[in-house]
Amino acid sequence: MIEITITEEQRDCLQELINVAMGRASDKLARYLETFVHLQVPHIELVSSSELPQAFAETYGDDSVTLLSQGFYGQDGITGETLLIYRADHTKNIANILGYEPDEVSEMEQLTDISSILTTTFLNGLAEQIDNQIAYSAPRVISSSETSIEKHLQDLSFNWELALKVAISYQVTDYEFNCDMVLLIPGVAIENIQQVLDQILEEY
């Protein structure tokens, strides 16, 4: 078991970086999508891999949800995955939000497209502030509404024990859209991000 704890200062610093990243993302998204995207105050915590399936089960229960993942890797060993979770009844208007022609794009592609846009705008905003450059893998549909998200996560054997978890909710009220984004930075990458935070705190 690796002993990792996050200090109060580190958490506040990360919170501040995330707030700024959210502001920048919201700004860019508004220009591209021509509608206002609300990002709700994030929740930051350390989670253990054994708790993760249960945590998802508690949040989403029996709801019909689709889970997507997009991996990212930056410099200084800052890597992780973002999970995007969509409830079936809040995703009817994605094609309209994205400005697609009706029936031009399948439902799954609408989800992968919007996931990618939300993930990359937010993380780019974070990367800019810590002078980092992030590359992304393509978003993938991990589980669709027919299989339970908890079951799917339980089937995975994680090769990490702890992860830094940042949960953000997105809302586009004009289109009755909302979704959750869970950023997970696992294992050694937590220490790498802590070093970055400590450096910022020192300079500040």
Added chain:
Amino acid sequence: MHSLVVESLNTGVILVDADYNLVYFNHFMQSHPALKSPDILGKNLFSVFPELPKSWMTRKLQSVVMLDSPAFSSWEQRQYLFKMQHTRPITTSNEFMAQNISMLPIKSDKTKNEVDHICITVEDATDVCFYQEKLKLTLAELERSNRTDGLTQIANRRYWEERFNTAFLSAVRYNEELSLILFDLDKFKIINDKFGHQAGDKVLIESAALIQSMLRQHDVFGRYGGEEFAILLPNTGLRGAYELAERIRVAFENQIVEYKSFNIAATLSLGVVSYHSGIRNYDDMLTRADMALYESKRSGRNKTTVYQAS
């Protein structure tokens, strides 16, 4: 040196400017027929490749420039964007290359913080696509065989019971009609003893085929035991179920199964029950059908009995 590397990549690389005009493409992309003609550089991406889904892809390219972030297209959602041959035409069945595509923002002028080019990479995912499709087919086949009776090719008992359970719950919840026919081949043991087990099997196979041809699409026909069968009739009342049972009985009586030089005739005994509020559960309903079937046997066979609440 860098350009040599890009040329020799096993990945397609295309560079367009902010107006989507072609600036560069690497060797891999030259297998695309559209890039064979001369003077192609400087032309618009969508006129060079008319197969591209223009309005969707324009929106994606806009996002690359405006958000300064990559966009993707996966073969799982769209098999390909660029219509190209692939390198495994012999050992896979895909006609065109399955592609994973990335569209990446490029800032060529370091002094300005502006995306002025887009790099499009094209990866051949034909292998993955082919095996994924094969896996899907195999899983579907596995699921089918898991619920089919090997001999008669109708539903096996486990699957039939699963369907009955679902239908029963739905009948209770929505107050729908639901009927059940349970039946048994009369004196099947004698057929086996007299003509052999292979003859018996042939009677079962042909009988199942005959009865299946008389059913509607939503009826679920299953082999319940050795020579015992069950039919689940959703949205069917007692009268309809009884009429069907009688038609099956008469058709069966007139059926001759040929085996070697033998002509084998057989009859059925049937029990019919319909769902009503007195029936508490699924087992309850099955037991009543069984009692009606037993009554048909007891009173001389080749008969249909309807369960009557006493």
